[in-house]
Amino acid sequence: MTRMLAALLLSLAATATCASEAANIRASAAWIRVLPGDLPAGGYVTLQNPSTQPATLVGASSPSYGMAMLHESSRAGGMNRMRMVEKLVIPAHGSQMLAPGGYHLMLMHAKTPVAPGATVRITLTFADGSALPVDFAARPAGALGPHD
Template identity: 65%
Template sequence: MTLRSLPLLLAGLLAAGAAHAGQADHVRAANAWIRVMPASLPAGGYVTLRNEGDQPAVLDGASSAAYASVMLHESSTDTGMGRMRMVDRLTVPAHGQVALAPGGYHFMLMSAATPVQPGQTVQVTLHFADGSTLATDFLAKPANAL
């Protein structure tokens, strides 16, 4: 390799990285909704993620302009006690799916910038470990929605 070819090599590597860090084209989101709670209580976010790719997709975060923070949690029941814990990442298997649903994995949407009302759509951007993202519209539903 000559010194002259180094800029071309670097440009190619940067272009490959930028393409990889863009839209998560291999992941599809379906049935995305938010359970809006009264007052300033956190909302719950639910969605089914389908990975159409040949490699696992690792969800490692989310963000939304409508909320100060979005965290991934898992609810469980142990000896009759309901528990909730924060989760750093969630793997969607290759050619598989994972449901974020009431009673299991879900997003906790904290501190709405302005009150979110049932019927509104809120965009949440899902972040994956490979640097890709997936902007997803979540339909706001009332607290008693299932």
């Protein structure tokens, strides 16, 4: 009987720590920078993880764009570079910023022109397969942040 109870408690504990990664993440200050023509837009967001489990961002998709990728910008030898990032960890009790000059979403092939002021839905996907839909505010090419 005691053994059964222990097994039951163990399974309950396992369930409690298996909340989906997406459910643990809080997204804020989500915006995209819209560039003219068919130039890709950068997507930026702050991801907070108040949970006790790390979450790993592995991709993104949007009904407004043909392709969305995770990128990192850097400067090396006076050159701006970008590279693809396969995954980005949001640590337990921590946060990760996607911001100009660093990690960002690269949104390509807008299906229809996205105007500044519009809202673009982007779904973030995590390593456990869970998904977090986030509304991003479209901002003009000169914007520095979600509000300026």
